[in-house]
Amino acid sequence: xxxxxxxxxxxxxxxxxxxxxxxxxxxxxxxxxxxxxxxxxxxxxxxxxxxxxxxxxxxxxxxxxxxxxxxxxxxxxxxxxxxxxxxxxxxxxxxxxxxxxxxxxxxxxxxxxxxxxxxxxx
Numbered sequence: 001x002x003x004x005x006x007x008x009x010x011x012x013x014x015x016x017x018x019x020x021x022x023x024x025x026x027x028x029x030x031x032x033x034x035x036x037x038x039x040x041x042x043x044x045x046x047x048x049x050x051x052x053x054x055x056x057x058x059x060x061x062x063x064x065x066x067x068x069x070x071x072x073x074x075x076x077x078x079x080x081x082x083x084x085x086x087x088x089x090x091x092x093x094x095x096x097x098x099x100x101x102x103x104x105x106x107x108x109x110x111x112x113x114x115x116x117x118x119x120x121x122x
Contacts, residue, residue, distance in 0.1 A: 003041040012049055019049065027052045027065050029073065059096075060089050 009016045022028045028048050032040045055065050068085055071078035
């Protein structure tokens with residue numbers, strides 16, 4: 001199946017501007033164009049846009065994404081290196097989740113304190 005940039009935008013929730021930026025930055029390289037110069041995205045391109053979106057939504061740097069994509073383009077001999085980069089990113093996300101859980105516990109404790117004070121007034 002083939003998609004236009006507008007369709008990719010609707011499917012992914014990314015703006016067309018962002019998709020063009022990702023292409024310019026080589027985060028989604030090698031997008032084909034039709035005879036009129038209009039971008040034509042394949043299923044593989046859509047999958048790449050989705051993983052790039054995932055990486056950006058989880059605060060992976062553009063440089064790190066470029067590195068992963070460049071390694072992907074080099075072929076399967078880079079699998080181990082790509083895996084290590086993504087594992088490092090995953091570990092960073094795990095640490096962020098742990099930190100957010102700690103913050104959530106503090107917020108819950110504060111809410112419980114307020115709830116107790118409110119109930120004492122009634």
